[in-house]
Amino acid sequence: MTEETLFEFPCQFPIKAMGKNDIEIDVLVIEIIRRHAPEINETHIKTRPSKDGRFLAVTATITANSKQQLDAIYQDLTDHPLILFAL
Template sequence: MEASDHPTDDFPHTHHVKAIGQNSDLLAAVRQAVAMHAPELPETAFSCRASREGRYLAVTCTLEAQSQAQLEAIYQALRSVDGVILCL
């Protein structure tokens, strides 16, 4: 299979990054981490959903990824955010 057979290898493309954690300030921390690598994102690019019991918060960021390197940098930044337990 050639690289062109994999749509996720083609950039730019829309990508959804999700961070899940317990930190009550998780949204602000995720915005700050992502902004280092995608500073042009509006606040509307981020959405939150609390778990059923409210213990966890999932923050989803929708962005136009420019490269694999950019995505890797974003995921690395999110893994270093205090309170993040999972990145998808």
């Protein structure tokens, strides 16, 4: 049985995560994503601090190969205590 999804794989898919800006949250997010998408490199990463600078949003665009891959990335990101949320 195949799972229905709105995406056609492979596809370019942006993953966004946010955490406090007092740690290297960008390095942490990249490390977690790289476990599931090893081809990611610095050209695929964008960071943006919050208005007051307390938080940092990290967006990594990967070539997603399956819904299972995306689910695993989001699970690992949301399981980490230093990552406040992932979209």
